Amino acid sequence: xxxxxxxxxxxxxxxxxxxxxxxxxxxxxxxxxxxxxxxxxxxxxxxxxxxxxxxxxxxxxxxxxxxxxxxxxxxxxxxxxxxxxxxxxxxxxxxxxxxxxxxxxxxxxxx
Amino acid sequence: xxxxxxxxxxxxxxxxxxxxxxxxxxxxxxxxxxxxxxxxxxxxxxxxxxxxxxxxxxxxxxxxxxxxxxxxxxxxxxxxxxxxxxxxxxxxxxxxxxxxxxxxxxxxxxxxxxxx
Numbered sequence: 001x002x003x004x005x006x007x008x009x010x011x012x013x014x015x016x017x018x019x020x021x022x023x024x025x026x027x028x029x030x031x032x033x034x035x036x037x038x039x040x041x042x043x044x045x046x047x048x049x050x051x052x053x054x055x056x057x058x059x060x061x062x063x064x065x066x067x068x069x070x071x072x073x074x075x076x077x078x079x080x081x082x083x084x085x086x087x088x089x090x091x092x093x094x095x096x097x098x099x100x101x102x103x104x105x106x107x108x109x110x111x
Numbered sequence: 112x113x114x115x116x117x118x119x120x121x122x123x124x125x126x127x128x129x130x131x132x133x134x135x136x137x138x139x140x141x142x143x144x145x146x147x148x149x150x151x152x153x154x155x156x157x158x159x160x161x162x163x164x165x166x167x168x169x170x171x172x173x174x175x176x177x178x179x180x181x182x183x184x185x186x187x188x189x190x191x192x193x194x195x196x197x198x199x200x201x202x203x204x205x206x207x208x209x210x211x212x213x214x215x216x217x218x219x220x221x222x223x224x225x226x227x
Contacts, residue, residue, distance in 0.1 A: 042221065043218040090216075098157055099157075
């Protein structure tokens with residue numbers, strides 16, 4: 001089983017709609033979870049971090065964490081064309097000094 | 112947020128040459144830096160963890176003699192790709208964790224390496 005899984009394919013959403021991304025992880029003891037945005041040819045940019053169960057909102061972004069089910073999700077409200085990018089889920093495993101990344105989900109916002 | 116500077120942003124070299132990539136934390140002390148490699152449409156793959164003043168820890172399958180890492184100070188880590196070959200062509204990204212931070216990573220801008 002992969003450490004961090006992001007299985008859905010490219011996501012196309014119309015401008016103004018909600019984009020929903022999901023991520024599951026293998027290590028039940030994980031404590032820290034992150035969403036990064038990566039534009040083509042650029043390095044990842046941290047957009048959200050979440051450490052406890054529930055929702056965390058930051059502007060148009062909401063991260064949701066459910067440790068019992070071992071998933072973390074990201075919602076992008078009022079999607080804008082500038083949100084078109086690949087979104088990487090990252091998990092810091094318990095007692096481990098490194099982040100494991102999912103393969104990413106490409107989001108395309110259609111004007 | 113914290114700034115990590117990575118240089119060069121792109122490099123083209125001949126097969127068999129060595130290439131050095133620098134990663135600097137500009138406004139914070141980074142006790143730990145990480146080096147990632149990313150192939151097109153793939154995720155970030157951790158190559159090694161670099162700790163200031165000590166030897167780097169390499170991930171399984173990464174040749175330490177080919178990818179030399181030096182973390183000489185709290186603000187600078189370098190990755191040298193020795194005797195580069197076309198299969199080493201990739202996007203290399205460094206990241207740094209600020210001392211005392213809660214695991215947040217800040218990424219450099221990346222280096223696109225093309226080996227001819």
